[in-house]
Amino acid sequence: MVSKNDCTDCALGAGAGYLTYKGANKYSNKLKANYAKKVMTNMQNLSQAESATLRKAVVDAFEVAGLETKGCMFHNVNPDNMKSMDALLTKNIKDRIMNLKIAKKFAKLKPLSPEEEKQLEKVLSDLIKNKKYKEAWKEFKKAHTKDSVKSSGKIIETDKSISKILKTVAEGKNAFYHPISKDIMVNVDKLGSASFHEMGHALNASGSKFLKALSIGRHVTKRFVPVILAVGLLKSNKKDGQEPNGVIDKTTTFIKNNVGKLTFAALIPTLAEEGIASIRGSHLAKKVLSPEVLKKLNKSYFLAWTTYLLASLLAAGTVKLSTVVRDKIAEK
Numbered sequence: 001m002v003s004k005n006d007c008t009d010c011a012l013g014a015g016a017g018y019l020t021y022k023g024a025n026k027y028s029n030k031l032k033a034n035y036a037k038k039v040m041t042n043m044q045n046l047s048q049a050e051s052a053t054l055r056k057a058v059v060d061a062f063e064v065a066g067l068e069t070k071g072c073m074f075h076n077v078n079p080d081n082m083k084s085m086d087a088l089l090t091k092n093i094k095d096r097i098m099n100l101k102i103a104k105k106f107a108k109l110k111p112l113s114p115e116e117e118k119q120l121e122k123v124l125s126d127l128i129k130n131k132k133y134k135e136a137w138k139e140f141k142k143a144h145t146k147d148s149v150k151s152s153g154k155i156i157e158t159d160k161s162i163s164k165i166l167k168t169v170a171e172g173k174n175a176f177y178h179p180i181s182k183d184i185m186v187n188v189d190k191l192g193s194a195s196f197h198e199m200g201h202a203l204n205a206s207g208s209k210f211l212k213a214l215s216i217g218r219h220v221t222k223r224f225v226p227v228i229l230a231v232g233l234l235k236s237n238k239k240d241g242q243e244p245n246g247v248i249d250k251t252t253t254f255i256k257n258n259v260g261k262l263t264f265a266a267l268i269p270t271l272a273e274e275g276i277a278s279i280r281g282s283h284l285a286k287k288v289l290s291p292e293v294l295k296k297l298n299k300s301y302f303l304a305w306t307t308y309l310l311a312s313l314l315a316a317g318t319v320k321l322s323t324v325v326r327d328k329i330a331e332k
Contacts, residue, residue: 013330014233021229021322025115028314035310039303044048044172046296047192054192057288063225064287065199070206072182074199078189082170086163092181093162123165177201179215193297196285197304218269225266225315232259232323236330260320265313274308 006130049055062074077085101260120143127136168174172190177198179181184198204211244250255262278301287296 009124010236010330012186013326013328016329017326019327021233021318024321028318031276031308032311032314036094036307039300039307040173042303043193043300044191046300047172047188047190047194050085050293050296051189051192053289053293054195055188056286057176058149058186058192058195059190060288061196061284065203065284067184067199067202067206070182070202072184072202072206074184074195076188077169077185078187079170082166085170086166089166089178089181089183089185090164092183093178096180096182141181163260177205179205182206193300196281196297197278197301198281200279200281201273203280204273214269214273216278218273220265221269225263225319226256227257228262228266229319229322232319235326240310254332256323259323260316263319264312264316267308267315271305271308271312275305278302278305297321 035095058074062068067074073313075085076090100207120140123139124136127133127139131211165174166174166185169176169185169187172187175186175191175194175198178185179201185196186195186198188191188195201215205213205215231252232255236253237256238244238253244253252267282294282298285294291295
């Protein structure tokens with residue numbers, strides 16, 4: 001039976017551990033940001049020094065990669081066309097989502113009048129905002145009868161984060177490949193050196209089953225980190241000679257004893273996918289760049305990859321440190 005004092009010690013330990021995590025995470029974020037800034041500056045300098053060469057090489061590499069035949073598009077984003085790129089990307093994302101298998105359920109629905117559409121939109125927006133997805137789907141079906149095809153892309157809200165990210169792309173501080181819309185967004189003049197790496201991401205996403213799984217899996221496994229942290233802070237250490245009892249106890253005990261290693265393991269898919277994207281991007285660049293420029297590009301890609309390695313090591317370290325502090329306080 002757990003005593004009141006045990007619960008108090010556990011709560012105090014968990015609180016101290018969480019505060020430790022927040023403090024260490026704040027420091028590590030600052031450390032990562034400073035290092036990433038230096039790496040980004042290096043890539044920007046290379047991009048601007050080799051601007052004319054990269055502009056032509058990027059076009060040639062995109063053609064050599066055959067990405068257009070895979071449904072991918074490359075966009076040169078700058079402050080002048082940022083708004084139109086935002087609208088294009090949003091449209092492409094909506095179109096892709098509506099073309100997914102689940103969206104085929106919309107294929108036998110009758111179109112509504114503008115007034116009916118407006119009224120339905122309001123109802124659906126309220127339901128979706130409150131996460132009542134089943135009710136929203138029922139309301140949608142109720143409003144239609146079987147007939148012709150009707151697009152309902154309007155009920156998919158625009159992701160405001162896209163605009164923020166595109167702004168950094170236009171400023172030459174970021175570049176990305178969007179896996180849903182299959183669009184590559186880069187400012188070629190300011191950050192053209194990142195173009196080949198983003199093409200590498202596109203090749204991964206349209207490659208073998210393993211690479212496709214890795215491209216998706218990296219976004220899933222990193223979400224385990226908060227779970228690992230929670231178990232580390234809330235789970236008490238076993239006393240000498242005490243054995244875990246049951247599947248849940250054994251699992252949480254294993255997590256508790258390996259929080260640092262498991263945190264790093266959860267981020268390995270990200271490290272792997274980023275590294276493979278750089279390698280594939282480098283292979284493309286080799287076909288269109290001189291050996292001198294390629295050497296500089298490969299160096300910048302390696303440095304960029306180390307930012308992910310640093311982030312993974314710091315994440316593992318902060319989670320481990322928080323549980324150590326938690327245990328010291330709780331066991332005092």
